[in-house]
Amino acid sequence: MTAAPISADPLDLPTVDDVRAAATRIREAAHRTPVLTSRLVDAEVGAQVFVKAENLQRSGSFKFRGAFNTLSRLSDAHRATGVIAFSSGNHAQAVALAASILHVPATIVMPTDAPASKMAATRGYGAEIVTYDRYTEDREAIATRLSHERGLTLVPPYDHPDVIAGQGTAVLELLEETGPLDALFVCLGGGGLLSGSLLSAQALAPDCAVYGVEPRAGDDGLQSLRAGRIVRIDPPRTLADGAATPYLGTRTFPIIRDRVTDIVTVSDDELVDAMRMFATRMKIITEPTGCLAFAGMRAGVAADPDRFAGARIGVIISGGNVDLDRFAALIG
Ligand SMILES: *Cc1c(COP(=O)(O)O)cnc(C)c1O
Numbered sequence: 001m002t003a004a005p006i007s008a009d010p011l012d013l014p015t016v017d018d019v020r021a022a023a024t025r026i027r028e029a030a031h032r033t034p035v036l037t038s039r040l041v042d043a044e045v046g047a048q049v050f051v052k053a054e055n056l057q058r059s060g061s062f063k064f065r066g067a068f069n070t071l072s073r074l075s076d077a078h079r080a081t082g083v084i085a086f087s088s089g090n091h092a093q094a095v096a097l098a099a100s101i102l103h104v105p106a107t108i109v110m111p112t113d114a115p116a117s118k119m120a121a122t123r124g125y126g127a128e129i130v131t132y133d134r135y136t137e138d139r140e141a142i143a144t145r146l147s148h149e150r151g152l153t154l155v156p157p158y159d160h161p162d163v164i165a166g167q168g169t170a171v172l173e174l175l176e177e178t179g180p181l182d183a184l185f186v187c188l189g190g191g192g193l194l195s196g197s198l199l200s201a202q203a204l205a206p207d208c209a210v211y212g213v214e215p216r217a218g219d220d221g222l223q224s225l226r227a228g229r230i231v232r233i234d235p236p237r238t239l240a241d242g243a244a245t246p247y248l249g250t251r252t253f254p255i256i257r258d259r260v261t262d263i264v265t266v267s268d269d270e271l272v273d274a275m276r277m278f279a280t281r282m283k284i285i286t287e288p289t290g291c292l293a294f295a296g297m298r299a300g301v302a303a304d305p306d307r308f309a310g311a312r313i314g315v316i317i318s319g320g321n322v323d324l325d326r327f328a329a330l331i332g
Contacts, residue, residue, distance in 0.1 A: 099127065
């Protein structure tokens, strides 16, 4: 008899079973977001487009799925002591909201100059905010130090099996509703949403081509896919602040490398065009990062119309957190 391996995978990569378990765990707390369609969009694209509207998810982005799943899995002792996260954006709000629902104390490390609306939302969910100067201090170091000093569990924004499994539930829901798709477009920052989506797609729609979409200025994912290793870039300048991550995770990268069909990039102008389209045709507010997948789908179809003619295509809107003044300035 051989000894059982300590762990089937030394990196502890999640599987679709973890995504299914996450779906059960988050069911009571998360919204099952709608799948939107538009005949005008279909006519323009020459395909059938199904839009999973995670801008309508609780806390305003899909990040609630991963945060709630991760916090649900903590031991009672870890829940009682609390969690910590560093983020100026959607991950902060997602962790703060999930923590308040589960009665877990939350500390969020944010830059002093984070948008007032984001700070207010995070504080409104009951989290304690610790600020730092983004030009002179390292937020990860601060979060790590506080986590050690106070015994807080650090909740990473993407590179964690429970986060990846939680994010995968959006595409699980989409495919349950639409049935098999020919192609799926998913935004790519650190890769939590894309890697989770790949797990779901492979199980429910194995023939579906899955594309990651990055901001052109921050194409570290594309570079990493081509190089076969994680490539780090300087922090990119792009409207897509939620996907401005300079490198993929050690867990998200192998899943993406092994399963993604390809990675495409889009410009900031294409994101703003998509925001305008969602506002006029579907009557919804999206943030620039939230439009990556739709813009990537449009670019992909324009580059190869024959390949996508008449296809059934899924697209995820990842978030809708944007100050109204900024939204108006961008689309005006
Ligand atoms: C976090 C985020 C992304 C990027 O997700 P990853 O899991 O890091 O790839 C994209 N869009 C929005 C709105 C986000 O909040």
